[in-house]
């Protein structure tokens with residue numbers, strides 16, 4: 057229990073590369089929106105700064121307009137103008153930066169995966185700080201996320217605090233230590249950071265390559281608060297195996313480092329109000345869930361002869377982290393067990409995308425398996441609603457949101473015990489966990505045997521104990537995965553950091 061009073065009405069600015077639903081690749085987008093909405097509801101002023109991508113969902117931005125206000129920011133030693141747009145997304149004020157730069161940084165038809173990503177996002181980080189400075193804003197907290205906006209931390213202290221943008225504490229959240237954005241040290245000069253000063257082992261130098269800089273390391277070193285997205289993952293990244301080269305850095309800065317489990321936006325993910333569903337339903341009306349199962353099976357051309365045939369699904373980016381070989385295995389094992397399987401996923405890696413396209417083709421007209429290899433939010437909602445079971449066999453998983461969304465929609469998670477999965481899925485047979493928290497099926501080893509056993513236990517339970525299964529479905533739908541408790545932890549971190557800064561200035 058904190059002795060620091062929570063500051064009322066903080067002014068918090070998030071600088072991020074994603075925001076759901078307008079610019080979302082994965083969980084980062086959900087977190088920025090969910091955390092911001094909850095902080096706003098708790099009485100804080102929250103603003104978000106995003107790049108103005110061409111490929112955003114513009115129909116979900118309200119009152120978008122260009123400001124009569126151009127911000128000039130420096131890059132490669134030259135000044136570039138930025139057009140500033142403002143709009144409302146999910147009730148949150150958002151600034152969009154449109155660089156008037158010949159490289160058209162955010163006019164690429166995609167969010168990430170461009171050869172000049174380092175330039176695109178170091179440019180954006182600098183322009184976002186320039187906007188705050190020029191607009192005379194005095195935030196209490198600047199919260200940046202992942203390597204794309206990690207540059208904000210060193211830029212703030214080295215360039216912007218000396219120029220008068222000095223009201224803020226910097227909070228950095230790392231949503232996944234796999235993506236560190238390293239680049240040759242010289243590239244950092246473009247955004248105005250001092251290569252000589254920063255390419256040092258105690259600052260931004262990559263821990264495995266002396267001529268490369270590491271933005272995530274820079275943000276860990278230069279931020280006042282560093283968080284990651286679950287307590288278990290926070291422990292894992294402190295080990296050589298989990299830290300992807302940054303464990304020594306995280307350990308050195310462990311005093312300011314903490315893991316806070318993400319929530320989900322329970323307003324946006326609500327089966328009782330989800331208009332994408334065939335029919336809305338709640339924990340007290342599971343017939344509605346059964347109707348969604350039947351409707352989706354028809355929609356996808358799967359057999360719907362037996363309403364008690366277990367439907368297993370998986371919704372994910374198809375990257376090695378997610379245990380793609382186990383996902384593939386689960387398709388075949390589910391079939392052998394007499395269930396149905398739906399995979400919704402897409403891969404930024406062409407060899408994985410192609411492999412799954414092969415499998416999708418094999419099952420194109422199959423009665424019990426369907427693979428849909430694209431990003432499709434409305435379909436994802438129909439799948440969460442229709443499924444009986446939901447697999448998350450990740451090799452590592454910083455937090456993972458799909459298991460929580462699945463539970464909210466009454467699908468029972470089958471998850472590997474790692475990272476945030478270990479903090480949110482508790483095996484129904486685990487005697488060390490109080491009964492009221494047990495909510496799914498877990499396995500320890502990332503291998504086929506581990507997954508098989510958990511899947512088989514789930515199938516047995518579903519088939520042999522239908523009443524108990526239904527109670528389990530109702531129970532997981534009633535669990536609280538909202539942002540309330542996590543947002544209050546962020547609030548406390550912010551307040552403590554601000555209080556520390558104030559006491560420092562007084563002495």
Ligand code: ADP
Nearest residue numbers: 082083372373401430431432433436456457458
């Ligand atoms: P990560 O951030 O590693 O991708 P998370 O589990 O934290 O994983 O978040 C994944 C989010 O992206 C969830 O909201 C999930 O529903 C969504 N998602 C992933 N793949 C797809 C897809 N192919 N279509 C629609 N939504 C998807």
